[in-house]
Amino acid sequence: MLKVEEKLFQDRYRVDAGHPHISIRDADLCTHRCSERQCTVCCPAGCYTEEGNGKVVLITDGCLECGTCRIICDEHRNVEWEWPRGGFGILFKFG
Amino acid sequence: MAEKFDVIVVGAGMAGNAAAYTLAKGGLNVLQIERGETPGSKNVQGAILYADAIEKIIPDFRDEAPLERHLIEQRVWVLDDSSYIGTHYRSEAFNQEPYNRYTIIRAHFDQWFNKKAREAGALTICETTVSELLLDGKKVIGVRTDRKGGEIYADAVILADGVNSRLAVKAGFHAEIQPRDVALAVKEIHFLPQETIEARFNIGEEEGVVIEMAGKISAGMMGTGFLYTNKESITLGVGCMLSDFKQQKVTPYALLDRMKSHPSIAPLIAGSEMKEYAAHLIPEGGYNAIPQVWGDGWLIAGDAGQFVNGIHREGSNLAMTTGMLAAQTLVELKQAGKPFTAGNLAKYKRKLDDSFVMKDLKKYRRMPDIFHKNKQFFTTYPELLSKAAQTLIRVDGVDKKTKEKSIKQSFVAARSRLGLIGDAFRFWRAVE
Numbered sequence: 001m002l003k004v005e006e007k008l009f010q011d012r013y014r015v016d017a018g019h020p021h022i023s024i025r026d027a028d029l030c031t032h033r034c035s036e037r038q039c040t041v042c043c044p045a046g047c048y049t050e051e052g053n054g055k056v057v058l059i060t061d062g063c064l065e066c067g068t069c070r071i072i073c074d075e076h077r078n079v080e081w082e083w084p085r086g087g088f089g090i091l092f093k094f095g
Numbered sequence: 096m097a098e099k100f101d102v103i104v105v106g107a108g109m110a111g112n113a114a115a116y117t118l119a120k121g122g123l124n125v126l127q128i129e130r131g132e133t134p135g136s137k138n139v140q141g142a143i144l145y146a147d148a149i150e151k152i153i154p155d156f157r158d159e160a161p162l163e164r165h166l167i168e169q170r171v172w173v174l175d176d177s178s179y180i181g182t183h184y185r186s187e188a189f190n191q192e193p194y195n196r197y198t199i200i201r202a203h204f205d206q207w208f209n210k211k212a213r214e215a216g217a218l219t220i221c222e223t224t225v226s227e228l229l230l231d232g233k234k235v236i237g238v239r240t241d242r243k244g245g246e247i248y249a250d251a252v253i254l255a256d257g258v259n260s261r262l263a264v265k266a267g268f269h270a271e272i273q274p275r276d277v278a279l280a281v282k283e284i285h286f287l288p289q290e291t292i293e294a295r296f297n298i299g300e301e302e303g304v305v306i307e308m309a310g311k312i313s314a315g316m317m318g319t320g321f322l323y324t325n326k327e328s329i330t331l332g333v334g335c336m337l338s339d340f341k342q343q344k345v346t347p348y349a350l351l352d353r354m355k356s357h358p359s360i361a362p363l364i365a366g367s368e369m370k371e372y373a374a375h376l377i378p379e380g381g382y383n384a385i386p387q388v389w390g391d392g393w394l395i396a397g398d399a400g401q402f403v404n405g406i407h408r409e410g411s412n413l414a415m416t417t418g419m420l421a422a423q424t425l426v427e428l429k430q431a432g433k434p435f436t437a438g439n440l441a442k443y444k445r446k447l448d449d450s451f452v453m454k455d456l457k458k459y460r461r462m463p464d465i466f467h468k469n470k471q472f473f474t475t476y477p478e479l480l481s482k483a484a485q486t487l488i489r490v491d492g493v494d495k496k497t498k499e500k501s502i503k504q505s506f507v508a509a510r511s512r513l514g515l516i517g518d519a520f521r522f523w524r525a526v527e
Contacts (some may be wrong), residue, residue, distance in 0.1 A: 004348050007283070007372035014132070014413035044281050044347040064374040065137065067259040067506045070281050071272055071376070072341045083130055083261065085241050087222030091136045094284045094328075094371050095201035 004046040008062045016088035020060040022047075022069065023080045030056040034076055039069045065090050097480070100126040101251040102425055103238055105262065107134035107227050109411045110366060112208040113152055113418030117321035121426030126247065127209075127217050128240060130224040135205030138257075139375035140324055140411055141282070141330060143305065144199045146410035154417055155210055157193065161203040163325035164303030165194035172359070174310040174320075175244035175481040190302070198303050198323045198330075200284075218468055220302025228252060228266045228393070233235075233437075235266070235392035251435040253394050253421050255414075258376045262401035268393070269386035274338040275467060276380025276401070281347045282332025283355075285367035289327050294485045295363055307408060307464065308333075309332070310477030312354050314345055317466050317473055320354055321408070322363065327401055331355070334377060347374065379405040382460035389440040394421040404455050406462055413452050420446040454480075462525040469521055475509050476518075 024030060030037065031054045039048040045062040048069065063084075070081040083089075097507060104115045118125040131137035143166070151155050170186035178395040183279035189195060212217055221364065229237040229246060237248035254262055265270055289300075296304045308320035318335025333347075333354050340347065354360060378384065378401040385402070396402070397414035424443040433439050447453045466472060483502045506515060 007369070010369060010371050011373075023209075036341075036344075038341045038344065041344045041346055042279070042337075044279065046348075063157060064260075066279065066374040067272075068337060068340075068374070069260075069377050071277060072274055072337055073221075074271075074274055081261075082226075083224045086130050087132050089137075091132050092139060092202050092371065092373060094203075094330075095135055095139045095142075095205075095216045095373065 005062075006043075008045060008081055011062075011064075012091045012093055013061070014088050014091060015061050019085065019088075020058075021082045021084040021089065022058065022060050022063065024058055025078045025080050026054060027055065029076055029078050030054075034078070036075075038072050039079070042072055043069050063089065099237075099248040100124050101249065101429065102126075102251045102253060103128065103247060104253045104255055105238065106257060106397075106399075107131070107137045107205060107219060107221075108255060108256035108257060108397060109205075109208070109414035110399070110418035111253070112205065112212050113208070113415040114253045114255055114396055114422040115217040115219070115420035116208070117419050118425060119212060119217040121422065121429070123426060123429055125217045126249065127212065127221060128223050128225055128238065129194060129209075129221045130401065132222055133206055134209035134219065134221065135202040138201045138205055139282070139373045140201045141309070141321055141332070141408075142199050142201050142204075142411065143323065143408070145199045145409065145412040145419055146193065146195050146197065148415040150193075152411050152415060158299055160207050161199065161261065163198040163200060164298075164301055165189070166175050166196040166198065166303045166305055167298065168304045170304065170306040172306060172308045172310070173477045173480055174308055174312050174357060174359065175478045176311055177358055178481045179308070179310075180480050180484045183207045189349050198305075199327050200325060225256070225262060228262050233391050235390070251392050251440075253392065253396055253418070253425075254399050255396045255418055256399050258378050258398040258467055260395065263386070263395060263399065268390065268395075272378070273380070273384075274341055275336060276378065276384040277337050278334040278377045278379045278405070278461075279337050279340055279347055279374065280332050280334030280377055281374045282373070283351065284325075284328050284330045284371045285364045285369050286328045287364075287367045290326070291366075292324055292329065298324070304464040309473065311474070312357070313473050314343070314350055314353075315470060315474045316340065316343060316345065317470065324358065328370075329367065331360070331364065336379065337454075338467075348372075377405070377410065378403045379463060381405065381463045382453075382456040383463075385456070388484040389437065389443045391437045391440075392435050394424065394440060394443055395513040396421045402452055404457070404459065407446060407455070409455075416450060416452055417447065420450065459526065461527075465521050471510065471518065472522065479506055479509055
């Protein structure tokens with residue numbers, strides 16, 4: 001089975017270094033008050049990972065800009081989600 | 096930079112391009128804003144193009160549009176872990192011009208469609224993200240972009256910004272989309288020599304096949320899979336409701352990899368080279384999930400308005416049609432010298448109601464809810480069907496009457512007599 005990193009390796013991006021377009025509003029909320037942490041399972045680009053201490057880490061470089069993380073965080077609304085700046089982010093060759 | 100346009104169109108997908116083209120043809124001064132590097136570079140679709148919708152906008156599209164293959168065969172498969180049962184419909188009628196459906200690659204098609212809008216007189220600026228709508232009270236008067244001095248004014252704005260319509264939510268036009276109203280689809284494109292594709296699918300040059308799939312491929316979730324033939328590639332993917340992904344904690348790419356390894360699917364893509372992986376949300380809430388789509392100085396078209404007919408796998412044609420109708424509304428009002436007030440723009444709603452868009456969505460208004468509540472259609476029935484076929488087809492010395500009895504018993508054991516009748520009724524209600 002392919003790892004998601006191997007899939008994303010085929011994709012073209014222009015990463016807006018230093019300007020992530022998605023962020024977690026309150027990191028403590030993920031660690032202490034969210035038992036599901038569905039973002040760490042359902043993000044199709046695997047941008048969210050859970051560390052041993054329950055901390056959720058978000059790295060947006062591989063983001064496919066689908067919107068899943070924002071919508072499934074419907075209990076806590078803890079995802080600050082904007083589009084990347086114009087021209088940045090995923091650049092689909094085929095779509 | 097206080098420029099002012101008649102209309103600003105946000106987005107250069109199917110709805111946005113249809114709107115920009117129609118507005119420009121109607122003589123309006125139109126600015127289209129796209130956040131991607133080029134039109135299409137942010138857009139994801141299966142993708143099948145339905146000729147009828149584009150034909151109503153650009154009648155001779157076949158002469159120039161980048162099309163992959165016209166479809167001559169439709170396969171519908173219901174899968175369990177090791178088999179599929181299904182129907183194939185192939186007709187020479189689909190080989191008669193003008194062709195009815197084509198596979199397309201969105202990054203290519205959208206560039207062409209946008210070029211037509213620009214040729215008609217629309218101004219498109221790319222690599223520009225609209226961050227919010229400019230409001231005067233309740234009236235939309237323009238947009239704010241992420242460019243320097245990026246406020247641009249217009250008499251009306253068409254929001255064709257896709258399923259994640261942030262602008263409408265920020266402006267308070269409607270609430271955030273719910274997990275139960277949207278499907279997450281993941282897909283890959285696999286390249287193979289043209290002759291290999293034609294041999295594997297028993298098709299000639301330019302002919303194509305569609306496979307739509309349901310059953311255990313969605314791992315018990317409400318969802319479907321697909322496989323489409325392009326000229327030199329195959330796109331395949333799987334999509335399920337986001338509420339189910341959330342509840343069942345399924346990793347989307349693992350689901351896709353499992354689909355690709357299914358014994359009925361793996362041989363079709365064997366030896367191919369995967370060149371892109373994509374994910375996208377599809378609004379599947381249907382009729383009851385459609386928000387208010389017009390107001391003072393604004394209209395919503397395409398996925399942003401949840402205009403997708405999930406059961407028939409139609410979305411891009413609804414996007415093009417709603418984009419066209421939104422634009423026609425503005426053109427007609429402009430020609431009549433009427434302002435773009437909410438009252439006047441209600442004409443868009445009447446146009447929608449008179450079109451196949453709302454008629455079809457209304458027909459299937461109960462479907463999402465019934466399928467949400469009855470997962471047996473995605474789990475139990477595919478297995479029962481497969482076992483029934485296996486029992487009937489395998490020649491093993493058991494007499495046919497006994498075989499039929501065992502099939503009947505398997506259905507009753509799984510769902511009970513009353514359950515079977517109820518399921519038949521529910522299925523009928525869903526599609527009635």
